[in-house]
Structure formats: structure tokens, C-alpha cells
Amino acid sequence: MVCGAGAPPAGILRSVSYAVHTEIFEGPFDLLLHLILKDEVDLYEISLSGIVDGFLAHLDGLVVALDLELTTEFLVIAATLVDLKARRLLPGPVDVEVDEELALFEQRDLLLARLIEAKTFRDAGNAIELLAQAASRSLPRTAGLEERFLALAPDLLAGITPADLHAAWLRVTSPAPPPPRVVLDHVAPIRVSVGEAVDDLVARLPGAGLMTFRALTEGMIDRMEVIVRFLAVLELYKQGLIELGQAVTFGDLEVSWVGDPDSVFAGVDSYDG
Amino acid sequence: MGGGVASEAARAAEAILMVADEPVEPQLLAQLLEVSPSRVEELCDELAATYESEDRGFVLARVAGGWRFQSHPDLAPYVERFVLDGQPSRLSPAALETLAIVAYKQPVSRAQVAVIRGVNADAVVRTLCQRGYVEEVGRDPGPGQAVLYGTSRLFLERLGVDSLADLPPLGDFVPGPEVVEALERGLGADDT
């Protein structure tokens, strides 16, 4: 799980270990619910940045064997969270695009609605288990017919031949028809990974002075690529390797390298999308 | 138990229920006993009340749309010692959540379950089918004709409820204002 050679300094290692790594979450809502509602925390101590950090940290932990669908769902939610966080960090005069702002609020409300739905069904599932547990204290009578009535019972095999039995066997064991495939050949594959983006930044930033995020994403067309690049920037910031600044509200995000040039970056693996 | 006819019908109901291996629907009992279904309900209610007042070790219960004999829940410790097979193993939280979605949203496709849960639901739905709690109940008429799932009779039996209407309403589980507030706050919804 460590990119690069040699043991990273202890300080960096510590900064990338999170409690959430120890739990396995069934999907992004599960994780997000946990982060927001854990320990029944005081409502007013919940911080969006804490949640975003936890979410991103968990993303780091989810490196292997993730299916595309799941990773995408995580990424979309991470992007929404990061968007929300960025907006919150930078309050100020509203000369932003109103459409953009509205779209963001819509996304947040959608996320909120889905979280409430996820929590509802999780609690309903717990209630179902309680019902089942209570019911399991009683067992049903299943003894069935007494022998003297069995002779009366219709012969269920009447009219059934060995060939019928064989046909039933073939029916149940023949492979199911292949699921319909969506042909994606015409869609250009997206190949981005936070790990690669981090590697690229680590190569470019030291000695480059102040760079804008805009410059770092120049030439990128795909929205996912920009998101991943942003996640990589946050990752480096989290590890204290870069400083972030912004001269004016909603101005360009400025990135500068402050890390020890020799420090080995630890922590991000690829999630190829 | 009253005299004559009522008694004969009640006794016949007891005899039939004793040899049945799943809940017997009142309509079938009515047909076999040659009384009305509502009379069957009365008879069974009376029998159940009698066993209870006599403090019997078994009960007559209304489960999954029918009547069945079952052991009294008080005596679970004895019955568990007797039954070797053991109880079916518990469902994972993911399976329970999926089961709840199917129970309350049926008929529902795997894709719809996946949207609510945010993760692919194929494996969990397959497990629930193998356990017999969930079954195919139809096909979506729209394009793709997705398989639609619903809960089974076994599901009702395992929960000890008579019908889906006896499940607690879903509204009971919608998070209260404090949780919603926490979620809103968690997503920074307060500073709009």
C-alpha cells in the first residue's frame, strides 16, 4: 500500500492512519451515516471537514477489489462533499454563478434525502430482525400426516417418468441466459487514479513555486479527471506536503509545495475508474 | 367449548391443524368443516384463548395467512435443547437492510434496491432467495423486463406475522428530527 521506496517518516504515517480504516462499510451511505452519526456526537460538534476527511480517508482504505459501480458511487459522493466543503470554507460575496450554487444545493439535498432513506431502511431491517428473534422462540408443528393417512395421500409421482425427472434436472442446471450487455465500446475509457495524480503532483510541484489548480488541470476535458486531481491535491494537503491558498474568494486555488523534498509519499493506491 | 355442532367443528379443526405442516388458511378449514370462514376464525380464536387460559405449552397462532400450532415462546429454552438442527443463521446487516427494502417496496427490482443502498444488490438478493425469504414475483413491464422481487410466505412465518399489513409502518423508522438535523448539519446544510 506504500508508493515509492523506503520507510516513510513516522509522522507522515501517523497522519494517514484513521480510525475508520478498521471498519468495513457496505457502501457510501453506510460510511457517511457512520461518520455523521457516530457516537451520538453533539450535534453542534459535527464538522463537515471532519466528515469529508473521514470519507476521503476511507476511500484511501478501499483500494483493492472494488467494483467500478461501487467506486463510482463513492467518488460521486466524495466529490459532492468536497464541493460542499470548499463552498463552506469560502463564504463571501455571492458573485458566483447562481446556477452553480443551486445545483450544489440540489446535490446536497439529494444526498441528504438518500441518507435519510438509507437510515430508514437500516432501522426497518433491525426491526425485522427483532420480530424474527421474538418469533424464533416459538417453533411450528411440522410433524405432518400420521402413517395411516399417507396411503390416502395422492401419489405425487403419478404420471412422472424418468425422462420428466431428467428434464427437470436439465432445467435447473442449465446455465442461465447471459445477462444483457451494454456495449460501451464507443465510450472512451476513463483511466484516472488518485495515486497517479498524486505521483504526477509530487513530480511537478517541488521547486515549481506557486501553481494554480487551474494550471494543474489544464487540458483536462473529463470532469472525473478534474475531480480526481482535486482529491489528489487534498490528499497532499492532508499530509502537510502542500499549502493551499486563495487570493480572492472564488479566485484560483493556489498550490505550493512545502514538504520535505526527500519525504516519501505514503498512502494512496490507485482506484482505476 | 360449546355443545354439539360447535364442538364437533372445533375438534375437527384441532385434528386437522395437528397433522398440517404449514399454516392452514381459514377458507380451507371452512370448506373441510362445512362452516363459514368467519365461524372458523371464531372457533380458532376460542381454541387459542382456551389453550392460553389453561396455560398450555403450545399456542394456536395466526401466521402467514393461516392457523398453526406452535410451541409457547416461554418454553424456548426446552425446545431449543430438543431441536438439533438449530436456528437458521442470522442475516448480515446488509441482508437485513435489503430485506427491509424488499418488504416495504415490493415489487421491486434489484436495480431499485441498489439505488437505495448505494451498492450492488445482486449477491444479497440471491442469498435472500436461497434462504427463501424473498422470491421472484413478476417482471417489470418496461424495457429490460427486470425481475421484480417480493417477500415470501416463509418470510411472514419466520417473523410470526399474519400479513405484510402487520409489519410496523415504514414511517416508524424515518429518522426523528434530531437525526435529520445531525445529517443536515453534517452536510453543512445549516449555513445556506
Added chain:
Amino acid sequence: MGGGVASEAARAAEAILMVADEPVEPQLLAQLLEVSPSRVEELCDELAATYESEDRGFVLARVAGGWRFQSHPDLAPYVERFVLDGQPSRLSPAALETLAIVAYKQPVSRAQVAVIRGVNADAVVRTLCQRGYVEEVGRDPGPGQAVLYGTSRLFLERLGVDSLADLPPLGDFVPGPEVVEALERGLGADDT
């Protein structure tokens, strides 16, 4: 019913006998109830007398060295009607598939049948056992010691063949990976 201890033991006996599929030996009951075998005989005699004096539709009978609940002989006409009218008269396609799996894959556990069919098969296997087409042939040596089933002599007779070798050969069954895994694991419970 008497008070205190006797009552608890009697109730526990009723609960166990209600869920038992076979006559229960007094020695086993004595062990489960933590009373002496002779006390068990007394308890069961008392229960049987109570049911008789209350004119119940069922009796507690001493059969094949054990005690069991059964329908009252008086009510046989009703039970016969139930057998003729209330039970399926032919195997459903699902039941036939289950029977085919047991026939071709024996010895096989219920969980393995469920994996191959993709749905729970417990009720069907139980019915096939009660009708004598399928029987227990052993226990899985692995953890859980699942009961293994095979087909019976009656099955061969009713199908009109001399031995399993006379069934049409299997052909090429290419099971999916989850089926192979389940069969190899021997299968206790499978959770997702």
C-alpha cells in the same frame, strides 16, 4: 394442571411434543425436563387424560416407544378430507426440480439443494420426506453436520426403475462458480 414444578415440566413436555416430528422417547423427555423417566410417564399420562376429558380433537398417544400428538381417531373423516382436498395432488415444477437434484446429486444437504436451485427448498424436501420419496441417508462430516438426503426405494418403485443407474444419464452439467464453491464447502449457512 398442578402447580409449580409439575406445571412447568408438563408445559415443557407439551411444547417439545408439539414440535417433534417423531415420537419422543420418555428417556429423552426426562433428560430435557430434568425429571425422572417415571415422572415423564406420569406427566404424559396426565396430559393425555386431560385432553381426553376435555374432548379435544387430538390425543397424546404412546407410539413406537415414545409419546406423540396425533389427531383423534374419531375425526379421521375430516383429516381424510384434508388429505384429499387440502394437499397438492401432484408435484409442482419446483418440487420436481428439487427431487431431480436429490436424485442426481445424492447424498445432498438442503442447503446444497437451495444453492443449486437458487431458492430455499426446505419445505419441499420435508414434503418429499413425508411422502417417502426422499429420506435421510447420513450427516455431513463437516461443521454443522447437515442432514444429507437421498432417494428411497419407494421413489424407484413409483418411477418404475430398478436402480438409480436406470435414470437418464446426467449429461454435461456446468455449474456456476458459486454452486461449485457451495458444493465443495459442504455448506453450513451462507451469509452475504
